[in-house]
Structure formats: structure tokens, C-alpha cells
Amino acid sequence: MKVTFSADELAFRDEVRQFFAEAYPADILDKNNRGIPLTRDDMIRSQKALHDKGWAGVNWPVEYGGTGWTPVQKYIFAIEMAEANVPAMVPFGLSMVGPVVYTFGDEAQKERFLPDILASDVWWCQGYSEPGSGSDLASLKTRADLAGDHYIVNGTKTWTTLGQYADWIFILARTNTDVARRQEGISFLLVDMSTPGVSVKPIITIEGDHEVNEVHFENVKVPIGNLVGEEGKGWTYGKVLLQHERANIAGVAESWYRLRKLKEQAGRSVRGAEPLSADRNFMRKLAEVEVELRALEYTELRTLAAVASGKAPGPESSILKIKGTEVQQAIDALYMEAAGYYALPFVQAQYEPDFAGEPVGEGAETQTSLKYFNFRKASIYGGSNEIQKNIISKHVLGL
Ligand SMILES: Cc1cc2nc3c(=O)[nH]c(=O)nc-3n(C[C@H](O)[C@H](O)[C@H](O)COP(=O)(O)OP(=O)(O)OC[C@H]3O[C@@H](n4cnc5c(N)ncnc54)[C@H](O)[C@@H]3O)c2cc1C
Structure with a gap:
């Protein structure tokens, strides 16, 4: 599969890149880069920055204040967001209830709820x-x-x-x-x-x-x-929402970003020791994940192409959910291996603004174990991966 961007798409990519580099709150990026947990206020400020630029409703139709972007623009936006390490948007308003309200709600509900969801005021x-x-x-x-x-x-x-x-x-x-x-x-x-x-x-x-x-x-x-x-009819509306949720869980762009960072880390020598990239076993595992991620990316691109021609994500989003979360968890495990003992201590207090002690571990690496354990959830939420396999066998394979 050949993926090329048009001149307009490349110009759009540059605009997004420039926005994250120059106009997006730098203190939130700094926190995220250092692995410091974000507060409620940080998450709201992050989304408001996107809203001020008109980019909060990534998937929303223009008539409700959405971007009206093509699937390719959305794809580029997701890549640039991940590459800048911008925190993911909280999905419950913008990606879940918002689309349900503008698709199935009445006019009064649209007027009452959609502007506040878009602006992250609620x-x-x-x-x-x-x-x-x-x-x-x-x-x-x-x-x-x-x-x-x-x-x-x-x-x-x-x-x-x-x-x-x-x-x-x-x-x-x-x-x-x-x-x-x-x-x-x-x-x-x-x-x-x-x-x-x-x-x-x-x-x-x-x-x-x-x-x-x-x-x-x-x-x-x-x-x-x-x-x-x-x-x-709530079941029908809820199912539509879940299909969108599952398609979004794959997190391909974030996984590329994390894999690239891991490769950089593996290539560095820490305190004169041989870099991890000299360990063929580790590099083999890393390459295996990379191959899986590339395959997932093309599956996602095929879904994007289908969505571009007007189709809803459908039960195929279960495939993206399973493979996406498997790759995420495989990357978490590689980070654990790479960080070694430094992954072990997670001291919440050292991420508080008034922490006066000596930080434990090497920067964001101390977030490794936190992320590893937190992301055990990925194969469970949005419907467990076992359930996704049932959906694939019934609705995709027709077994
Ligand atoms: C961190 C986290 C955040 C979440 N956030 C939300 C949220 O914001 N809102 C919300 O509503 N829900 C949320 N969920 C809930 C999530 O959707 C459920 O945990 C999930 O659907 C699994 O349900 P369960 O936990 O009851 O497990 P169970 O349904 O009890 O399943 C237990 C195990 O049995 C397996 N299993 C069950 N039935 C079958 C079957 N028929 N075939 C094969 N295997 C089967 C499952 O795969 C699983 O491994 C969240 C879950 C987690 C872990």
C-alpha cells in the first residue's frame, strides 16, 4: 500500500505541527514529557487550546462546530498530536456522548449540550x-x-x-x-x-x-x-458509540511515537554501559512489535478509506481494538525491560509541585511501571479483547 500526501495535506501537516510547537500550552507538554500526571485543569486547558483553534471536534460535522476534516487530515492530526506528545483528549464528551447527541438527540438537546461539550466547559x-x-x-x-x-x-x-x-x-x-x-x-x-x-x-x-x-x-x-x-433504543445508540470508541482505542500514532522513543533510548549508553541495542534478543522483540504495528497501521488506513467513502467503522473496529491494545501492551513490556530497575520505583510524591526530595530513577522512566500496570486495562475496557474476538467471529467472519 502506498501512502502519499497531497500538497494541501502537507501544508495542513505543517500548520498542525506549527500550532503544537508555538501556540499550544508549553507547560502541559513539559509535564507530559516528564511524565508528571496531569490535573483536571490541565486536561481542560489542553482541550480548550484545541477548541480555540477550532480543532476540538475532530470527528464532528461542521454544522455542530466540528472540523469537517477529511479522514486523511484526521490521520495527519493524530500523528502530529502524538509526535508532539500532546495528551489525548478525554473521550467521554467529544468522542462519545457528543456524537450520540448530534446523531440521535432532539434540537433542544443539541442546543443545550453540544456547545459545552465542544468547549470542554462540561x-x-x-x-x-x-x-x-x-x-x-x-x-x-x-x-x-x-x-x-x-x-x-x-x-x-x-x-x-x-x-x-x-x-x-x-x-x-x-x-x-x-x-x-x-x-x-x-x-x-x-x-x-x-x-x-x-x-x-x-x-x-x-x-x-x-x-x-x-x-x-x-x-x-x-x-x-x-x-x-x-x-x-439506547442499546442501538450505545453500540454506535462503542464502535467509534473501539476504532479510537487502537492508538497507532501514539504507539509509533513510543516505539521511536524506545529505540532512541535503546541506542543510548547509560553510565558507560553497552547500549541495549547491542542486545539482539531485545532488538528482535522490538522489531516484532514494529512489524505488528505497521500491519495495524495499514488496517487502520483501510478503515479510514472505508470511512472516507461514507461508511461507519462497523464491527471491523474490533480488529483495531484487539491489535492496537496488544501492541500497546507489548510496548509497555519492552519499556519495562529497557528501564530495568529504574522502572520499579514509582513515587507519586515526586511529581507533586512542592516535592523537595531527591527524584527517584531517570525522568520519565519512573513512569514506566505506572504506565505498564495502568495499561493492563487496555485489553479490558471498551469491551474486552475476548469479547471482540466473539464479535469478529460472528459479525465479520459470519461463523
Ligand atoms: C480501567 C477501566 C476503565 C473503564 N472505564 C469504563 C467507563 O468509563 N465506563 C464504563 O461503562 N465502563 C468502563 N470500564 C468497564 C469495561 O468496559 C468492562 O470492564 C469490560 O466490559 C469487561 O467487563 P467486566 O469487567 O465486568 O468483566 P467480565 O465481563 O466479568 O469478564 C471477565 C473475563 O471473562 C471474559 N469473558 C466474559 N464473557 C465472555 C465471553 N462470552 N466469551 C469469552 N470471554 C468472556 C472477559 O473477556 C474477561 O476476561 C472500564 C474498565 C476498566 C478496566
Whole structure:
């Protein structure tokens, strides 16, 4: 497959490159380069910088304030963003609920929610999974019972990423139990997190981070106007969203960036020792990952070409999800191997602004173990990789 860019596309690439080099907040890049965790405010500032430039709604149609970019421009943008080490956008508003609202919402919802999502003025989180309902999501038990002009929501959502920062949550809830298929009784609701009865409980993951939460709903009153689309159609809307989510999880551009950095690191001699690039076994493993990543990149380009001709990502996005996350985790493992003992100590306090002690390890390498453990999630979230294989066998291979 031959990939070449037109003169216009190259000019666009230069514009994006220049923006990240000159106009994007340098302090956020500096933090990201040094592996310092970003705060809620950093993430919002990052997205607002893109919004000010008109680049927040990468996939959104122009009529709702999106870029209207071609798939190739989006591809170039993703590469340049990764190469500049710009933090990924928080997906819940811009990539998840935004597209659901502009595709299936009514005019009042579009007017009310889309501008704030685009400007990152409102932080969203995703309320799909429940204790006992992850892979088998259609078994979810959270109920939304109609009472006059409100739904009364009761139930628990779990693994809610960055829910501690969120102003709003979009949920799948059961509005009808008297249906032939479980999926038919599920609706898509938008819930203000400040409504009485909503509470958020942290879940601390293996690397010691607070990234996910449990969100409880106890007799939460949700206006009927916050139902998106038709009652009972939430499963269909949720599935569209998941296909977009999966296609985005592949993270090809970020993996190229990380692999290139790893190669540079492997070529350096640390304290007079032989560089890691002299270790043929390590370099063989690195080459294997590179081959996988190149193959994934071309699969993604084929998907882009299909999207360019007007198709939705479809079940093929499951392939991107599996291979993308396998490559990410293989790169994490190589970083662990490369950093050796320096990967071990992760001292959260040294990334705090007022840290007065001696930093442990060599710069961003101390983030290696944090990233390694954190990214065990990649083969689980967005629907586990085993479930993606089921989807491929049924909907792609037709088995
Ligand atoms: C860090 C993290 C962040 C997340 N963020 C969010 C979020 O913001 N919002 C949200 O709604 N959800 C979120 N999730 C939830 C995620 O989507 C679920 O964890 C995932 O769908 C798996 O569900 P489960 O954890 O209940 O595992 P289970 O469904 O209990 O699965 C356990 C194991 O069994 C396997 N398995 C289950 N069924 C089958 C089958 N039929 N065939 C083959 N293998 C099977 C699975 O692959 C898995 O290995 C997040 C998860 C993680 C880890």
C-alpha cells in the first residue's frame, strides 16, 4: 500500500505541527514529557487550546462546530498530536456522548449540550458497566422508571473513568422489563451528577491511581427531556458509540511515537554501559512489535478509506481494538525491560509541585511501571479483547 500526501495535506501537516510547537500550552507538554500526571485543569486547558483553534471536534460535522476534516487530515492530526506528545483528549464528551447527541438527540438537546461539550466547559463520564454487567452489558440492572415528567433512576455503575471530575454522566438504564429481547428495554439518559441521590466512590487500581469509580444512583430524578432519542433504543445508540470508541482505542500514532522513543533510548549508553541495542534478543522483540504495528497501521488506513467513502467503522473496529491494545501492551513490556530497575520505583510524591526530595530513577522512566500496570486495562475496557474476538467471529467472519 502506498501512502502519499497531497500538497494541501502537507501544508495542513505543517500548520498542525506549527500550532503544537508555538501556540499550544508549553507547560502541559513539559509535564507530559516528564511524565508528571496531569490535573483536571490541565486536561481542560489542553482541550480548550484545541477548541480555540477550532480543532476540538475532530470527528464532528461542521454544522455542530466540528472540523469537517477529511479522514486523511484526521490521520495527519493524530500523528502530529502524538509526535508532539500532546495528551489525548478525554473521550467521554467529544468522542462519545457528543456524537450520540448530534446523531440521535432532539434540537433542544443539541442546543443545550453540544456547545459545552465542544468547549470542554462540561466534563462527561460514561455509565455503561455495572457490577456483574460488563461483557454481558445487556444484563444491566440500573432502572429508570417513568414517574410523570421524570425518570427515577436507581442502580450502580462501575469502572466509571474520571467520574470524580465529571459534571454529567450518560447512562444506559432499563426503562422496560416487559420486552422480548433484553436489549429492547434499555434507554440512553443524560444525568446531571449534582442531582440529589448521585454519589461517587473511588476505586484505586493496581498502580495506586484514582482513575475509576463506582457511581451510585438512589432515587435520582432525571427530567424526561434528558432521554436521548426513543425510549428502548439506547442499546442501538450505545453500540454506535462503542464502535467509534473501539476504532479510537487502537492508538497507532501514539504507539509509533513510543516505539521511536524506545529505540532512541535503546541506542543510548547509560553510565558507560553497552547500549541495549547491542542486545539482539531485545532488538528482535522490538522489531516484532514494529512489524505488528505497521500491519495495524495499514488496517487502520483501510478503515479510514472505508470511512472516507461514507461508511461507519462497523464491527471491523474490533480488529483495531484487539491489535492496537496488544501492541500497546507489548510496548509497555519492552519499556519495562529497557528501564530495568529504574522502572520499579514509582513515587507519586515526586511529581507533586512542592516535592523537595531527591527524584527517584531517570525522568520519565519512573513512569514506566505506572504506565505498564495502568495499561493492563487496555485489553479490558471498551469491551474486552475476548469479547471482540466473539464479535469478529460472528459479525465479520459470519461463523
Ligand atoms: C480501567 C477501566 C476503565 C473503564 N472505564 C469504563 C467507563 O468509563 N465506563 C464504563 O461503562 N465502563 C468502563 N470500564 C468497564 C469495561 O468496559 C468492562 O470492564 C469490560 O466490559 C469487561 O467487563 P467486566 O469487567 O465486568 O468483566 P467480565 O465481563 O466479568 O469478564 C471477565 C473475563 O471473562 C471474559 N469473558 C466474559 N464473557 C465472555 C465471553 N462470552 N466469551 C469469552 N470471554 C468472556 C472477559 O473477556 C474477561 O476476561 C472500564 C474498565 C476498566 C478496566
